[in-house]
Amino acid sequence: MKSPMAVSDRGQGPYLRRFGPVERTIHALVIVSFLGLVLTGVPLRFAYAPWAAPLMKALGGPGSAGFVHRVCAAITFGYFFLHLLRVTWTLFHTDDKKSIVWGPNSMVPQPKDLRDVIGMFRWFFGRGPQPKFDRFSYMEKFDYWAVFWGVAIIGGSGLLLWFPTFFARFLPGWLFNVATIVHGDEALLALGFIFTIHFFNVHLRPGKFPVDLVIFTGRARAEYFEEEHPLEYERNVREGRLEGLAAEAPSRATYLWSMTLGFGALAVGVFLIVLVLYALVS
Amino acid sequence: MGALVALLGAAILGLVPAAPASAQRATGVVECRNCHANRDFLVGKAATLKGDSALYITDSLLHDSKHATLSCTSCHPAFAGGYPHRDTSVVAVPCQSCHEKEGADYARSVHAPDAATGGSAPSCVTCHGAHHVLAAADPRSPTYPLNVAGLCGGCHANAKIIGTYFGAPDQAQARNAVPQYYKTVHGIAMTKAGLVVSATCNDCHGSHLILLPDSAQSTINRVNIARTCGRCHAGVLATFDSSSHGQALRSGARTPTGHSAPVCIDCHPAHQLVSASDPVWFRGVVKECGACHEEEYGTYFETYHGQVTELGFGITAKCSDCHTAHAMLPATDPKSSVYPTNLVATCAQCHPQANANFVKYQPHGDPRNRARYPLLFWTWLFMTTLLVSVFAFFGVHTLLWLGRLTLNRLHGRPLNGHPERPGKEGQS
Known part of the structure; x- marks a missing residue:
């Protein structure tokens, strides 16, 4: 049989669950809103680039582009508070409260993450084996906190610029200057990071190319876990938890919309980063 | 063109003394019209000059003009001696003997020297006509506002004429001035809305005293432009005069980089309005x-x-x-x-x-101006440092990772292997 295109469906072993429906939905919302925000934001930030005016015209002008930008911002605030709510809810309803801030299932950086960074650089230079990652690698934690910080910073500065006369009732106007710088630069950091580093780490590097659908379908084969999250896999084997994680192979419909969203987002992202790089070097 | 007509007319008239010596003497209008209002008599006498029209002057043509009360010799004094026309050396029409100011202005204009030496530049009759001279307020007059652009365009939109007077850099601009005028607000107001108070060529360039913009007296000299536009746009002129720009224009102040104060046409280019x-x-x-x-x-x-x-x-x-x-x-x-x-x-x-x-x-x-905007500067510096650090760290991280994976693949090792201990075992 021909090997499946997505890395999460390749190899041997049964399907195991990695992400639940809420995480999958939030990530899909992140993709759609982020692409919408970048698409409608870059023509302003790079207004001087030759592609900016045609793109803005295609978007229907600053009025409709601004509307799309604000709708996507509302989606962003929506998933941000949904996530905060979920973390708070878990905090009150789980017996193992410590696992939220410490241990393999926590997003909080641990000493192991620092050891893994050093281990990876040693491995890059052939000075040691590749570190084994647990449920979340330091790169995935960085992605998580980058979005967390990014939404707070870009969202906060964006709100200031969305309702300037309201905020001017109690804040000085020069904050709008600060907000403009912060909003644009943090957005440039976000899009530059997602469309190059995140794309490479998660989808495009040899071994994973061309796409990893685990965040969309929520599941991957056992061999995928052995490669990408060996510590988590070994622990689950040791503690006999594989049964509980077993999942059906993704249905044809799930596979199709996951491929569409995955490749669609990759294509739009690469298109946008090419535009931005062109504007930056010209 | 008018000068040309007059000079050619003189050449043809020079043939006339060949007429019979027994011809009568004639001095008045009535006597002139005996021959010049008689088309049959004139046939063949000015064949080289677009038929006989140059010599054929009908009563109606003269009586309809502003000059209806003048006699032929008022404008053609050389023929006061009657027929045969003995002294034919001067047929040029001395308009300035009556129209003194206009004549003096024209004599100083950019058109005059060229017209005097037989060039294409217009003389009085080119614009006003020779015999059927009408007031500028008469819609039939070539100098009626609605007709002026067409009149000037007769020469100024003519590539051949413009080509003999303007060098390569200015040629296209000079030739396009009239076609462009029709697309300006002034031209559209004039031709589409029929608004005769809109500006046409002579409102900005003058009628008789047409001078190049580098001439101090030119209506389109930078120093005079505001006055010229202000003749119609009086309210704007008053505002402009009291503005920084108006003050700087009067004082002749210049910026450190040598720019003088802006005038109307800097923001409103005259022919691209x-x-x-x-x-x-x-x-x-x-x-x-x-x-x-x-x-x-x-x-x-x-x-x-x-x-x-x-x-x-x-x-x-x-x-x-x-x-x-x-x-x-x-x-x-x-x-x-x-x-x-x-x-x-x-x-x-x-x-x-x-x-x-x-x-x-x-x-x-300006975030780069630390002295004036310290807060913006520090914000900008923080953000720039953040961006540079993140991209530097992960840029290097990504490139090294790609390098390790490429090396492993080239050497046939598993992707997560390494030179010392090829295989899948790792450390925790």
Whole structure:
């Protein structure tokens, strides 16, 4: 049989669950809103680039582009508070409260993450084996906190610029200057990071190319876990938890919309980063 | 052209003395018309000059003109001796003997020397006609406002004529001046709306005293432009005169980079006048302001106002929306739209809820100017450091990772292997 295109469906072993429906939905919302925000934001930030005016015209002008930008911002605030709510809810309803801030299932950086960074650089230079990652690698934690910080910073500065006369009732106007710088630069950091580093780490590097659908379908084969999250896999084997994680192979419909969203987002992202790089070097 | 007609006429008239010596003497209109209103008599006598028309002067033509009360010899004194026309050396029409001011003005104009030496430049009759001379207010007159552009365009839109007088860089501009005029607000008002009070060629360039712009007396010399436009746009002229630009123009002040004060045509190019809502125009004006106000120009485009303008949409504030179009004054002048106590009103034009806090916004804030905007500088430095650090770290991380994976693949090792211990075992 021909090997499946997505890395999460390749190899041997049964399907195991990695992400639940809420995480999958939030990530899909992140993709759609982020692409919408970048698409409608870059023509302003790079207004001087030759592609900016045609793109803005295609978007229907600053009025409709601004509307799309604000709708996507509302989606962003929506998933941000949904996530905060979920973390708070878990905090009150789980017996193992410590696992939220410490241990393999926590997003909080641990000493192991620092050891893994050093281990990876040693491995890059052939000075040691590749570190084994647990449920979340330091790169995935960085992605998580980058979005967390990014939404707070870009969202906060964006709100200031969305309702300037309201905020001017109690804040000085020069904050709008600060907000403009912060909003644009943090957005440039976000899009530059997602469309190059995140794309490479998660989808495009040899071994994973061309796409990893685990965040969309929520599941991957056992061999995928052995490669990408060996510590988590070994622990689950040791503690006999594989049964509980077993999942059906993704249905044809799930596979199709996951491929569409995955490749669609990759294509739009690469298109946008090419535009931005062109504007930056010209 | 008129001079040409007159000179050619003289050459032909030179043939006339061959007529019978027994011809009568004639001195008045009645006597002139015996021959010159008789087409049959004139047939063949001026064959080289577009038929007989040059010599054929009907009564109706003369009686309909402003010169109906004059006699032929008022304008053709050389023929006062009657027929046969003995002294035919001077047939040029001395219009200036009556029209003194116009004659004197014309004599100093750019057209006069060329016309005198037989060039293509117009003389009196070129524009006013020879015998059927009509008042400029007469719609049939070539000098009637609706007809002027066509009259001037007869020569100025003619590539051959313009080519003999203008060098390569100015030629296209000179040749396109009239066709472009028709597309300007002035030209559209004149031709489409039939608005005779709109400006046509002579309103800006003058009628008789037409001078090149580098001449101090020229109506289109930079120093005189505001007066010229102000003849119609009187309200704008008064505002402009009291503005920083108007004051600088009078004092002759220049910017450190050598620019003199802007005049009307710097923002409103005379032959490309378009509506103020046209992106081509407002983008051009902002650029024009930026030619001197370089720093403000650069920082403007880092704001939302400037970015939307740059994209060609006129919905955000442009220079004139805050600084006014013609009454711009320094922020230190209490009459200025950007004087601190006037800012709320100025910003409220677009932001109705603007208050004292709101106008603390810096529309030209420059993060690279640490002395003036320390807070913006530190914000910018923090963000730049953050971006450079993240991209530097993960850029190196990604490239090294790609390198390790490529090496492993080239050496046939598993992707997560390494040279010392090829295989899948790792450390925890």
